[in-house]
Amino acid sequence: MIHRMSRLVVALSATFALSGAFAGEVQVAVAANFTAPIQALAADFEKDTGHKLVASYGATGQFYAQIKNGAPFDVFLAADDTTPAKLESEGETVKGSRFTYAIGSLALWSAKEGYVDDKGDVLKKNAFQHLAIANPKAAPYGLAATQVLEKMGLTAAVQPKIVEGQNITQALQFISTGNAELGFVALSQVYKDGKITSGSAWLVPASLHEPINQDAVILNKGKDSAAAKALVEYLHGAKAAAVIKSYGYQL
Incomplete structure (x- = not known):
């Protein structure tokens, strides 16, 4: 019985170690208007993927300057589509990762x-x-x-x-x-x-007013981050879409 319990403890320890190895943390620059939705999404994202979302909030233009100065963000959720496009043209983002996550x-x-x-x-x-x-x-x-x-x-x-x-x-x-x-x-x-x-x-x-198309993009720092890729995939999903729409955004 003791041997059996020992094997169970070892197996469980290995499982937790393995899940911890795959779990990561994604640093996200979030446009201030999206504060409430991302807070609502964060818990489910962590529960569903095992990854932790750490958000910083501010103005899109201010985030642009911070990113250009080397701020340690993996993903950028902007309040427009022009700023992420500009970062993309300047080689600051992972190619092909930009998409519109909400229309404000x-x-x-x-x-x-x-x-x-x-x-x-x-x-x-x-x-x-x-x-x-x-x-x-x-x-x-x-x-x-x-x-x-x-x-x-x-x-x-x-x-x-x-x-x-x-x-x-x-x-x-x-x-x-x-x-x-x-x-x-x-x-x-x-x-x-x-x-x-x-x-x-x-x-x-x-x-x-001009359309408020809000684009997300993976930044170069998040290129090899499983958590960054998981967040982008999550934002494409139906569960996230329902939360985003509940705050008055279009998709």
Whole structure:
């Protein structure tokens, strides 16, 4: 009996050692708008693959600069398709790994119930003191916000009232804390399972800004990483797609 138990312990130890040898860690640069979805996906990814996902959040433009300066990321989940394409053309990525993992939506949001109407007329009335957006030079959602204002002919009127966040998360914080009455955010930040989670919002028509195609790519550091390849495969799957769509993204 003792010998049998000893063999079982050895067998189990070997199994755990083998699974540990194949399990890895993937360092991911994640566009700030995708914070909630990737956090929701991380646990299932680890459970299903054995690999651990370690995410850093920020503006796409800032991540570009960090990657060019040698930041240790394996995978980049951007908020646009141009930045990953640029990195690809500069030889910073694994060839053939780039793909669109989500198409983002923009929302005009206020933490106040009933403050933002469902047509965005609150912008035209211009009765607010501050309008928050993400830095358009670094954050694609901030750029989309400026395109909306331009299309609506409101750029000059609201320009003095704009407060810029470094990324879309900071823009959301300005609104959440009341430092801005309203602002442009990623729909995914204020939406879950078919409804706005708090406050009031206008879902900005896609026709008012360029498409927010969000691309993912494996960076050179992740070239030989099984965890990086597993994450990309996971993001292609139906399970991940369901989670991503639940936050208001299109696929």
